[in-house]
Amino acid sequence: MAYKCLRDWLETVELRGELKRISGASADLEMSGIAEIICRGGKDPKPLLLFDDIPGYPGGYRTLFGLFGSPWRIASGLGLPEDRIDRMSLVRNWTKRFKDLPLIPPKMVSSGPVQTNSLTGLQVDLEKLPAPRFHELDGGRYLGTCHAVIQRDPDTGWVNAGAYRIMLVDRNRLALHAIEGKHGSIIMNKKYFARGQVMPVAIALGIDPAWWWMSTGRAPWGVSEYDYVGGIKGQAEEVINGPYTKLPLPAHAEVVIEGECHPGDLVDEGPFGEWNGYYGNLGVLPVPEPVVRVKAIYHRDNPILTCSQMSVPPHDSTLMMAVSWAADMWASLETLGIPGVKGVWGHEAGCAKLFNVVSIEQLYSGHSREVGLIISQRPNVGKYTVVVEDDIDPSNLEEVVWAITTRAMPKDSIQILERCRSGSSDTTIPVKEKKQYQIAPKPLYSSRVVIDACRPLESKNEWYPIAGISPQLREQIFEKWKDVLSGVV
Ligand SMILES: Cc1cc2nc3c(=O)[nH]c(=O)nc-3n(C[C@H](O)[C@H](O)[C@H](O)COP(=O)(O)O)c2cc1C
Ligand SMILES: [Mn+2]
Secondary structure (H helix, E strand, C coil): CCCCCHHHHHHHHHHHCCEEEEECCCCECHHHHHHHHHHHHCCCCCCEEEEECCCCCCCCCEEEECCCCCHHHHHHHHCCCCCCCCHHHHHHHHHHHHHCCCCCCCEECCCCHHHHEEEEHHHCCHHHCCCCECCCCCCCCEEECCEEEEEECCCCCCEEEECCEEEEEECCEEEEECCCCCHHHHHHHHHHHHHCCCEEEEEEECCCHHHHHHHHCCCCCCCCHHHHHHHHHCCCCEEEECCCCCCEEECCCCEEEEEEECCCCEEEECCCCCCCCCCCCECECCEEEEEEEEEEEEECCCCEEEECCCCCCCCCCHHHHHHHHHHHHHHHHHHCCCCCEEEEEECHHHCCCCEEEEEECCCCCCHHHHHHHHHHCCCCCCCEEEEEECCCCCCCHHHHHHHHHHHCCHHHHEEEEEEEECCCCCCCCCHHHHHCCCCCCCCCEEEEEEEECCCCHHHHHHCCCCCCCCHHHHHHHHHHCHHHHCCCC
């Protein structure tokens, strides 16, 4: 893999035949509508959609939907082997690469392509960018749905980057929605605002796959996503020193914005159709969120705004979230030294992180419960955790349901955990309850479930034999009856 920026990678995608150019779709509902239709019902592999000639905007100002919408694009964007690109192989290959991924800090350069156009003062006009409106009930147009918000921890100086959605407010203001517990929310609320300080912020819109992976993936608190981006690309990310914010700005991004958030300066944000398929914050009510006062916009010629179309799953980010979170869950089990893990998957139907399945080779009594309880508390991932044995493919929902319904006695194997972590997008918390708290971070809790669908280790040998032909007999029958079976199987 060798790409330095989004444009390099797009060439590879086009050569592969996964790029679809679309001309003339409106930023108001049409681009997003097309993306949604293709994501939910389209043929695989779902193409990467490049919209151009967007009515009302200069020709060449483009939007791009679905960076990681196909297994090959995940493999290519992360530098993984491209011959095995089924779901579990992606999880395994990324888990392996991540383990030895070098952390490469960014390299300061004096200038970069993102500064080709530099707009400051009265020149700042965010309305010139083709921000899509995604769904009919959305309360605004969104500039940041596949982007990175860059902030510095004022105490230690490390730089965080995360995807916290950004709504367009007017020509020089944005609204920032960082959910409770996210690094960006902690830095903003507990560090700058709690001390009455103004927070400098940079926002990269139009980012490459390594950036998108890391701005939505969880680098540990205190470690910069920049270092991981460098690691994925195999070279230090080039940055320029932000003239207003003194933050490192990615020199090869398509668009970068500099601005600041002032304590107490809030504006109505949303409503916005979210990753879980709902208007999950306060339903159709907008919610006050911090304003970003924009001081400068830098962009390349003919900038490409990267977008993510969130809606009822599967949407264009569910596959990526599933692989990313599954690999993360696997790594956390390994870090704790838990043996016997054979596979991990977060089902896309469960919004990629609310219905997670781990398969294990049971090695000691209590093993499956231990795995289930640990995974149930992985930060930001949860609701249902199912543990199955290693004869079950965790990414195959039919096999998982079979295991739950035939190996687990409900009263013994389902464990409900109360007052666990939650957040504003949780649709199982009534809107009424959320409304009591006007401003984030809100004190929200949720219960979670662990389903231990493994046969008890002590009685596994006496368990009912599985009804099905053996792999050997299957082979023999295939061989002998291939005329009958070919074209049928
Ligand atoms: C498509 C997509 C949209 C997201 N939107 C938001 C958002 O609006 N607010 C938020 O706090 N997290 C959002 N997230 C989740 C964060 O990006 C993710 O938790 C990330 O790890 C946060 O970075 P951090 O760990 O540095 O806080 C989104 C994730 C995805 C995949
Ligand atoms: Mn972080």
